[in-house]
Amino acid sequence: MRRISSILLLLCLPLAGCQGWQSALDVHGPAASSLARMFWIFVAVLATVWVLTMAALLLSLRRRRAADADPLVTDPGTERRMTITISAAIGLTLVIVVSLTGLSYAAQKVLFAHKDGTLTLLITGHQWWWQVTYEDPQPNRVFTTANEIHIPVGEPVLIKLESSDVIHSFWIPNLTGKMDAITGRQNQIQIQADRPGIYRGQCAEFCGLQHAHMGLLVVAESKEDFERWRNHQISSAIPPSDAEHQRGMEIFLSKPCIMCHQIRGTDAGGKTAPDLTHVGSRRYIAAGTLETTRGNIAAWIVDPHGIKPGVDMPTIQLEPNEVQPLASYLEGLK
Amino acid sequence: MKHLPLILLSAILLSACEREDREYRSNPVTAETEEKIALVPLSAGPSGPTEHRSGLGKEYEENAYHIAQGKKFYVWFNCNGCHANGGGGSGPPLMDDRWFYGGQIENIVQTIREGRPNGMPSFRGKIPDDQIWQIAAYVRSMGRNVPKAAAPGRNDDMHSGPAEQRRPPGEVIDGGQVPPAAQMPQ
Numbered sequence: 001m002r003r004i005s006s007i008l009l010l011l012c013l014p015l016a017g018c019q020g021w022q023s024a025l026d027v028h029g030p031a032a033s034s035l036a037r038m039f040w041i042f043v044a045v046l047a048t049v050w051v052l053t054m055a056a057l058l059l060s061l062r063r064r065r066a067a068d069a070d071p072l073v074t075d076p077g078t079e080r081r082m083t084i085t086i087s088a089a090i091g092l093t094l095v096i097v098v099s100l101t102g103l104s105y106a107a108q109k110v111l112f113a114h115k116d117g118t119l120t121l122l123i124t125g126h127q128w129w130w131q132v133t134y135e136d137p138q139p140n141r142v143f144t145t146a147n148e149i150h151i152p153v154g155e156p157v158l159i160k161l162e163s164s165d166v167i168h169s170f171w172i173p174n175l176t177g178k179m180d181a182i183t184g185r186q187n188q189i190q191i192q193a194d195r196p197g198i199y200r201g202q203c204a205e206f207c208g209l210q211h212a213h214m215g216l217l218v219v220a221e222s223k224e225d226f227e228r229w230r231n232h233q234i235s236s237a238i239p240p241s242d243a244e245h246q247r248g249m250e251i252f253l254s255k256p257c258i259m260c261h262q263i264r265g266t267d268a269g270g271k272t273a274p275d276l277t278h279v280g281s282r283r284y285i286a287a288g289t290l291e292t293t294r295g296n297i298a299a300w301i302v303d304p305h306g307i308k309p310g311v312d313m314p315t316i317q318l319e320p321n322e323v324q325p326l327a328s329y330l331e332g333l334k
Numbered sequence: 335m336k337h338l339p340l341i342l343l344s345a346i347l348l349s350a351c352e353r354e355d356r357e358y359r360s361n362p363v364t365a366e367t368e369e370k371i372a373l374v375p376l377s378a379g380p381s382g383p384t385e386h387r388s389g390l391g392k393e394y395e396e397n398a399y400h401i402a403q404g405k406k407f408y409v410w411f412n413c414n415g416c417h418a419n420g421g422g423g424s425g426p427p428l429m430d431d432r433w434f435y436g437g438q439i440e441n442i443v444q445t446i447r448e449g450r451p452n453g454m455p456s457f458r459g460k461i462p463d464d465q466i467w468q469i470a471a472y473v474r475s476m477g478r479n480v481p482k483a484a485a486p487g488r489n490d491d492m493h494s495g496p497a498e499q500r501r502p503p504g505e506v507i508d509g510g511q512v513p514p515a516a517q518m519p520q
């Protein structure tokens with residue numbers, strides 16, 4: 001009894017995958033819903049076929065074999081029944097294959113249909129984080145951020161995908177299927193969220209040591225909230241408000257940090273690592289690995305390789321009394 | 335059990351699976367290794383100039399991971415802005431055998447740390463020390479002064495010449511010496 005119940009429990013485990021902020025079956029957008037519909041139809045049809053096949057197998061196992069079947073002796077009645085059964089099986093197979101093909105073709109039409117929207121994002125995959133640039137016809141409204149994208153609800157958003165090093169794959173299961181980011185070319189995909197919410201995405205193409213720690217967040221919000229967020233992100237970093245933040249900024253600007261990171265409004269202009277202008281406003285640091293808290297920022301700066309071994313951010317010499325102001329300054333960059 | 339020897343033999347193959355050691359985390363304590371290099375072979379006295387090389391160079395030069403990281407940082411820190419892909423621009427070429435300040439890895443490390451008077455900026459305090467070593471190892475790979483197995487292979491994007499790995503091996507370079515090719519005609 002114990003055995004059986006633990007097996008049953010194990011079988012229930014996959015059900016946990018049906019819900020949550022990173023699940024292809026908990027749909028919040030048109031592309032994901034057509035994918036999920038297709039998934040369930042496939043599951044239903046294939047499950048029926050499986051059950052029928054198994055039933056036929058069991059039946060034939062139970063049936064006694066005819067005494068001494070002679071392959072050369074034919075009986076027209078049996079012959080006819082066999083012909084009907086086999087043609088029916090072949091016909092059904094054909095019908096299933098053709099209709100499932102037609103179904104996925106129809107779903108693709110929905111997935112790859114281009115809808116007109118106003119928002120275009122350029123997302124570049126790096127080992128192991130996502131760089132996000134919000135494009136705009138007005139150059140002074142273009143800005144760059146990392147690992148967290150905000151989109152207005154109910155609007156299609158065009159995403160251009162590029163990669164700076166190896167192949168990555170952009171995947172927001174709740175909203176849409178996967179699309180690869182490939183060096184030397186640009187792929188496009190559209191996402192749309194029907195309901196406000198936070199959806200987690202994940203790199204879906206093995207891209208090296210820290211592939212598993214290459215997540216991103218999509219925050220879908222109302223048009224007004226989105227515009228407020230965008231205007232804030234466009235602005236330069238808030239100048240330090242107290243002595244500690246001031247000291248943190250000075251430390252940041254005097255260290256190698258500026259070679260890689262940008263903080264708009266200061267002299268730090270590096271473009272090869274996440275833009276930190278508003279890092280404190282993001283929910284996570286290090287591509288969905290740690291929540292943005294002062295302690296986590298400090299832990300990351302002191303030992304990035306303890307958290308993501310092999311990451312391209314070096315361990316940088318800091319005096320013990322420099323960590324606190326630096327972390328507090330970065331956390332304050334809301 | 336006839337197959338036991340065969341199975342054991344193929345298990346030996348597994349021993350080849352271990353790769354080079356990769357050191358991701360740099361030493362968090364020392365700020366800078368101590369390299370004492372002389373830029374000329376001349377010395378006041380009968381013996382050569384006093385030099386001290388930490389010997390760390392080998393670890394970087396013979397390690398494919400370090401060289402590949404160096405290649406990435408060479409672009410990140412804009413060395414290519416002045417030296418192009420090694421062929422030279424406003425800064426001198428780095429893939430040939432002519433070195434003003436020596437072509438051994440310690441010399442290159444010192445060049446990057448200190449800067450050089452005719453326009454090479456100093457990167458001390460701007461690039462952490464182990465990354466300087468990685469970049470220097472990559473610079474050494476441009477003229478294939480590193481083992482073939484460790485030199486970078488083909489680029490993923492457009493490339494202007496054969497990969498470092500396919501270049502002919504470079505001459506052995508002594509620090510601070512002018513090669514015959516660069517000597518003034520007598």
Ligand SMILES: [Cu+2]
Nearest residue numbers: 203205207211
């Ligand atoms: Cu990946």
